[in-house]
Amino acid sequence: MNVTVQQAADALREAGDFLILTHKRPDGDTTGCAGALCRGLRALGKTAFVLPNPDLTPRYGWLLEPLAAPEGFVPGYVVSTDVADTNMLPAGAEGYAGKVDLVIDHHRSNPGFGRLNLVRPEAGGCCEVIYDILAALGVALTPELAEPLYVGVSTDTGCFKFSNTTVHTHEVAAACLATGLDCGELNRRLFEVKRWQRFQMERIMVETMEFYHDGCIAVAQLRRADLDRVGATTDDLDSISGLPRQVEGVQAGLTLTENKDGSVRLSVRSTKEVDASSVCRKLGGGGHLRAGGASFPAGVGMEEAKRRALAATEEAYRESGL
Incomplete structure (x- = not known):
């Protein structure tokens, strides 16, 4: 009730x-x-x-x-x-x-x-x-x-x-x-205060970020090998998913993070053109209008997770008429 x-x-x-x-x-x-x-x-x-x-x-x-x-x-x-x-x-x-x-x-x-x-x-x-x-x-x-x-x-x-x-x-x-x-x-x-490991992960995100849908969608990947190499912890990743959305022209920032067990989770941060929760619901997750998340089933690797996340985001664009 x-x-x-x-x-x-x-x-x-x-x-x-x-x-x-x-x-x-x-x-x-x-x-x-x-x-x-x-x-x-x-x-x-x-x-x-x-x-x-x-x-x-x-x-x-x-x-x-x-x-x-x-x-x-x-x-x-x-x-x-x-x-x-x-x-x-x-x-x-x-x-x-x-x-x-x-x-x-x-x-x-x-x-x-x-x-x-x-x-x-x-x-x-x-x-x-x-x-x-x-x-x-x-x-x-x-x-x-x-x-x-x-x-x-x-x-x-x-x-x-x-x-x-x-x-x-x-x-x-x-x-x-x-x-x-x-x-x-x-x-x-x-x-404001960040550990050096956080700066290293931000650098890796920027260097490897990919863009789709005429630059409106940005995809960042945080691979376990990179996280372990720089010694990043869960705290170092807090709010890092907002970084892709900071790029001018980006309306949907997708951050894929590889967990210790090999599974992948998605964080979506969007502008007014995209409903982040709609994207994540298509993948079994949910959230808010401008921020959402979803976890992929065990066995779904980073590349397949990226493909599914992009497909869900493109579908959300079509539904919104953009």
Whole structure:
């Protein structure tokens, strides 16, 4: 059942023993959501934990590490934050696929897999929805809550540069700053400081980038051999998929990344001419209007993945009349 912010807040107020789920390859929004919601529920005197995510890395791990559910914890109420579908639940969370009490999300492709579903595609980041829920619950915004909320809204909007940035995005950010949050240092940490290995991967992407559809489609490939050679980690690849879209004239930037097990995943970043989520849905994934992702089945190598990704993008172009 679809619910409003107030209905979601009422459901949380009546429940207890919360377990909060994040998604595979957690980014700033899912970790920010979980961190803020967990702290907010605790401020109400509730017992709340975040399910440990094996994909969590140091880049965002500091937001959740103090909130990890202890072994053997039996939840009374399960909430997913920024999880587009059950196939995005990380290892260890699969058993909750049919047991989510409340889905809080902003992905257009979310099928509503919870008992209650609050999905707001117009939100720039899912943390905007969390902010509204906490306000409806009467939770005071403190610096401890502001930090994860700001991380979520800023990272999912590209530090407020992407087209999904709204008036409400800035209102949430302003409320966070009003608590005394040092956004300058946080922005530098999130958006400016890069390891040398990240620069090396950007160089490889630029040198090997290919262009199609009269230069409107750019394809970058991150091969496992290159990642291992330069010593790049998952954190080094955070938001790197936005690079192809920065080339003048590119409307759809496709980034193919080879995982350690040889499988390939796709990230799509687009301009107003292309629906990124439409491209990814054709490949079994999903996402937002300007950002989406999909994973290819085992056995599909980089070249075949590129062929399928290009075919899906070309089909999306035909559907849009371009």
